[in-house]
Amino acid sequence: MPEGHTIHRLSQDYSAAFLRTEPQVTSPQGKFSDAAALLDHAELTRTDAHGKHLFLRFREADWVHIHLGLFGKVTFGDAPAPPPTDTVRLRLANSTSYVDLRGPTTCALITDTEKRAIHDRLGPDPLRADADHQAAYARISRSRTTVAALLMDQKIIAGVGNVYRAEVLFRHGIDPYRPGRDITPTEWDALWSDLVALMREGVRNNRIDTVRPEHTPEAMGRPPRVDDHGGEVYVYRRANLPCHLCGGEIRTADLAARNLFWCPTCQRG
DNA sequence: CGACAATGAAAAA
């Protein structure tokens, strides 16, 4: 379930289970075996996250760079670790815990320099203390591209995925097709601070909830939403269902090969 | 810009 909040949560969870320990490192699937052999029983010294990129530092040397892509998954468990299945790209195991990584787009050993290059090509991340949200606005306010596409562009803002983009635009009543240059500074400040709050809560709860307290199913007398991603949302994957606020139909469309969801009544140009 | 490929698992048909 990878948007930025997931990756920052993983950074915390890898640290909680393995920081300052010297885990056994293996690649049962084989695609990361050479690097795993180098890292086996090395100390995990840091973890870091920027947008959807996760970094694990071993010793004072190289980093493991992980990107989950669309369906990479990470599973934590208590020791003793069960026999790994043959899709496990990377397993860490110490005396108390194990963690399995499956299906990542990227799992590679990189240098400090290469890591810096990744940070340099990513935009500000609402979950990072060093984020400069005006840098994102500088690009958005000059662009004719739709705000919905810009929010998914990791060079402009890092960590926002398909759920957060749909939900934050709904929460601010902004039409996803509005060009970036028509977003006012006030609107951008509000969007950014909302993303900071929503994504922090996402890290805390390990799921995406975007519905304000006054609009929860309990408050509105609706049945709670049952969805495989687990959170409560306004529009994401609610195509053709009634809008929680106005009752109109939620619409869906393809935008840059992704499913976009919005309420045409509540979200105006 | 759109199409497509790549990775894994689980839900829908």
Added chain:
DNA sequence: TTTTCCTTGTCGC
């Protein structure tokens, strides 16, 4: 058995 997915690099026009 097919479809779907919270991603993104690449390729071709």
